[in-house]
Amino acid sequence: MDALLFNIFLFIRNAVQIYSFLLIIYILMSWVPSTRETKFGQLLAKVTEPYLGFFRKFIPPLGMIDISPIAAIFALQLINRGIVQIYFMIRGLM
Numbered sequence: 733m734d735a736l737l738f739n740i741f742l743f744i745r746n747a748v749q750i751y752s753f754l755l756i757i758y759i760l761m762s763w764v765p766s767t768r769e770t771k772f773g774q775l776l777a778k779v780t781e782p783y784l785g786f787f788r789k790f791i792p793p794l795g796m797i798d799i800s801p802i803a804a805i806f807a808l809q810l811i812n813r814g815i816v817q818i819y820f821m822i823r824g825l826m
Contacts, residue, residue, distance in 0.1 A: 734823070741819040748812045752805055755780050759801045 758776045761767045768777060787800035787807075 737819070737822065741815065744815055745812060748808055748815065751779075751783075752808050752812075755784070755801060755805055755808070758784075 754776060758773075758780045761773055761776065767773050784801060784804055787804045788798070791800040791803055793799070
């Protein structure tokens, strides 16, 4: 049971980390607008825009600077830390 719980924990934690990297890549691609028109850029947009769109509803751009991706990555890191805490809490109960 402990090994299964550990594997689930690692899978979720790695998925959150990979998604964070995808967000960073997508944000960096915005500096070169032509990269978003590539197939890779379109795929990243499909994966990341729904999540970023949620934060853009609440955090408007400041002039030409969009700070919603910073909040989105910060939220993902909080989720990641929460997952770690939940895992250790459950593991302590066993």
